[in-house]
Amino acid sequence: MSNPLPTISNLKSKIILLVEDNPDDEALTLRALRSSNILNEVVVARDGREALDYLFGEGAYAGRDLSTMPEVVLLDLKLPKIDGLEVLRQIRSHERIRFMPVVILTSSREEKDIINSYSLGANSYICKPVDFIQFTEAAKQLGLYWLVLNESPPVKRRK
Amino acid sequence: MRNLPKSNIEILEFIPDAIVIVNSDGRIILVNSQTEKVFGYSRDELIGKPVEILVPERLRDLHVGHRQDYYSKPCPRPMGRCSDIVCLRKDGSEFPADISLSPIETEEGFLVISDIRDITERKRNEKALEDSEKKYRDLADNAIVGIYQSTLKGDILYVNDALARMYGFESPDDMISGGALLRYKNPKDRGNLMENLKKDGKVTDLELEMLTAKGETKNFLVSATLNGEVLSGMVIDITGRKRAEEEIKKLNEDLERRVIERTNELAATNKELEAFSYSVSHDLRSPLRSIDGFSQALLEDYMDKLNDQGKDFLVRIRAATKRMTQLIDDMLNLSRVTRSEIHREKVDLSALVNAIASDLRKIQPERKVEFVIAPGLVTHGDARLLRIALENLLGNSWKFTGRRPEAKIEFGAVEQQGRPAYFVRDNGAGFDMAYAGKLFGAFQRLHNMTEFPGTGIGLATVQRIIHRHGGDVWAEGKVEQGATLYFTLSLT
Numbered sequence: 001m002s003n004p005l006p007t008i009s010n011l012k013s014k015i016i017l018l019v020e021d022n023p024d025d026e027a028l029t030l031r032a033l034r035s036s037n038i039l040n041e042v043v044v045a046r047d048g049r050e051a052l053d054y055l056f057g058e059g060a061y062a063g064r065d066l067s068t069m070p071e072v073v074l075l076d077l078k079l080p081k082i083d084g085l086e087v088l089r090q091i092r093s094h095e096r097i098r099f100m101p102v103v104i105l106t107s108s109r110e111e112k113d114i115i116n117s118y119s120l121g122a123n124s125y126i127c128k129p130v131d132f133i134q135f136t137e138a139a140k141q142l143g144l145y146w147l148v149l150n151e152s153p154p155v156k157r158r159k
Numbered sequence: 160m161r162n163l164p165k166s167n168i169e170i171l172e173f174i175p176d177a178i179v180i181v182n183s184d185g186r187i188i189l190v191n192s193q194t195e196k197v198f199g200y201s202r203d204e205l206i207g208k209p210v211e212i213l214v215p216e217r218l219r220d221l222h223v224g225h226r227q228d229y230y231s232k233p234c235p236r237p238m239g240r241c242s243d244i245v246c247l248r249k250d251g252s253e254f255p256a257d258i259s260l261s262p263i264e265t266e267e268g269f270l271v272i273s274d275i276r277d278i279t280e281r282k283r284n285e286k287a288l289e290d291s292e293k294k295y296r297d298l299a300d301n302a303i304v305g306i307y308q309s310t311l312k313g314d315i316l317y318v319n320d321a322l323a324r325m326y327g328f329e330s331p332d333d334m335i336s337g338g339a340l341l342r343y344k345n346p347k348d349r350g351n352l353m354e355n356l357k358k359d360g361k362v363t364d365l366e367l368e369m370l371t372a373k374g375e376t377k378n379f380l381v382s383a384t385l386n387g388e389v390l391s392g393m394v395i396d397i398t399g400r401k402r403a404e405e406e407i408k409k410l411n412e413d414l415e416r417r418v419i420e421r422t423n424e425l426a427a428t429n430k431e432l433e434a435f436s437y438s439v440s441h442d443l444r445s446p447l448r449s450i451d452g453f454s455q456a457l458l459e460d461y462m463d464k465l466n467d468q469g470k471d472f473l474v475r476i477r478a479a480t481k482r483m484t485q486l487i488d489d490m491l492n493l494s495r496v497t498r499s500e501i502h503r504e505k506v507d508l509s510a511l512v513n514a515i516a517s518d519l520r521k522i523q524p525e526r527k528v529e530f531v532i533a534p535g536l537v538t539h540g541d542a543r544l545l546r547i548a549l550e551n552l553l554g555n556s557w558k559f560t561g562r563r564p565e566a567k568i569e570f571g572a573v574e575q576q577g578r579p580a581y582f583v584r585d586n587g588a589g590f591d592m593a594y595a596g597k598l599f600g601a602f603q604r605l606h607n608m609t610e611f612p613g614t615g616i617g618l619a620t621v622q623r624i625i626h627r628h629g630g631d632v633w634a635e636g637k638v639e640q641g642a643t644l645y646f647t648l649s650l651t
Binding site for chain 1: 444446447451452454455456484
């Protein structure tokens with residue numbers, strides 16, 4: 001019999017990778033998550049390069065224990081150095097992490113961005129609302145869904 | 160068959176010309192019957208008279224002089240030597256004549272036999288021929304088109320003024336002395352021309368490039384016929400026409416090139432505009448989010464440290480950011496409406512209005528609004544854009560009937576000059592017709608922000624969409640008695 005409800009212990013160990021270059025948006029996203037009672041560890045990558053370094057254990061994150069992977073990636077599209085779509089493309093083309101849930105979290109509502117994101121395999125596309133109360137509500141729903149309700153893909157162990 | 164007449168003198172009777180024999184005194188001693196006939200005198204009236212009786216009075220002295228010159232050096236003089244001889248008849252009439260003179264020595268002395276021939280007929284014929292020739296010569300000489308005659312070899316037999324001038328010569332004489340007629344720019348053309356002439360006996364409307372005396376190239380239209388060894392032709396100078404044709408061709412190519420350039424420029428501009436508005440809206444939303452977010456954070460975290468005024472300030476800040484967000488969205492929509500391509504298809508307006516009405520009801524289920532939608536109103540247009548237009552119109556009606564307990568929104572069509580004019584009518588707040596001109600201006604509002612929210616772009620967007628469909632949009636309203644928005648669409 002599978003355990004339907006997550007225990008506090010394994011709920012807390014779930015990591016969120018937030019890829020966001022705007023410090024205001026970073027602060028507000030964290031605030032929104034917190035006020036929705038989502039207290040998980042949030043790793044923040046401030047550009048595409050950092051995000052990939054974290055996921056592949058390179059650069060600033062060289063030597064990281066790669067058995068610990070984020071439960072979900074909240075990915076902004078407009079990022080310096082390597083942009084969001086490229087990060088998505090890389091995630092989806094690497095055997096170890098290609099099933100990782102990626103939620104595009106961006107201010108763009110442009111059709112071509114939505115199409116490109118889904119084409120490259122994004123699981124979800126959320127438009128960051130300007131209204132903060134709405135934003136908080138969205139963050140709460142996001143957190144509850146991807147961290148609690150959703151069954152995440154297992155992480156392949158390194159042989 | 161008769162016998163020859165008995166005397167030489169009798170022979171004279173059979174000569175068809177008038178024979179007059181004159182002695183050394185100038186007196187007539189013998190005439191024949193033809194003389195009687197021609198001059199109208201009887202023989203007896205002439206014998207013994209001075210020959211000057213047959214000459215017009217004004218010429219008699221001259222004639223005497225001539226006679227005496229002749230007597231001094233008499234010699235046979237055949238006809239055709241003198242050209243202006245005039246004779247006088249008995250009845251006073253005159254006629255032109257040709258005369259031959261033959262001197263003889265006889266027993267009676269020195270005599271002159273003159274053979275007089277009435278050349279009135281001949282002169283008349285000559286004149287007729289001359290006139291005819293003149294007529295045709297004038298025709299050719301003065302023709303506006305060039306006319307020429309040449310041998311097969313190319314030697315000029317005749318050119319008219321027009322042709323000479325076409326070739327850059329002062330006169331036909333200059334041209335004839337100037338060299339061969341046909342100065343082809345492409346020598347092969349001559350061969351072609353000759354071949355056609357030999358084959359068909361003529362060429363019609365052949366376009367040739369020729370060189371003038373000064374070496375300029377001109378374009379000539381040539382038609383010619385071959386009659387034995389003689390070529391007769393007509394030439395029209397079409398250099399002007401050819402140049403004009405070339406100009407037009409060049410202008411057309413130019414125009415086409417420029418159209419392509421402009422289209423490319425336009426496409427590029429559109430792309431830039433798209434990128435611009437995309438990035439602008441994206442980049443404008445970010446700081447708005449920050450403003451709103453941190454205002455809210457302030458409200459939440461420092462609630463106890465803020466008095467009512469402080470809280471009010473923050474609420475206003477948040478309201479303002481909300482408005483700005485809406486503005487950005489509206490502007491983005493408006494620019495997209497302008498730039499997007501129109502795809503025309505059949506659009507069921509009634510169905511669209513029904514769909515939008517049900518959406519509005521879902522967003523605000525608490526509101527009691529009656530919709531009266533005319534069924535089956537179908538037209539041709541861009542479905543997406545027409546939907547946006549109707550959303551704006553119905554959204555407006557929904558908004559402005561917000562204060563009516565019994566709100567009613569109608570959609571239908573009236574006939575206007577043979578075309579349907581669709582309308583959306585409501586019984587809401589209406590507007591003062593005095594401001595009707597401002598209704599469709601971008602960012603123009605006729606109501607206070609606190610009465611009814613809005614950015615003032617909705618109707619500007621509607622107008623842009625309708626105009627892009629080739630139609631018109633206008634409004635009628637009365638304050639507190641509702642408004643009706645009409646629009647037409649062109650069918651092409």
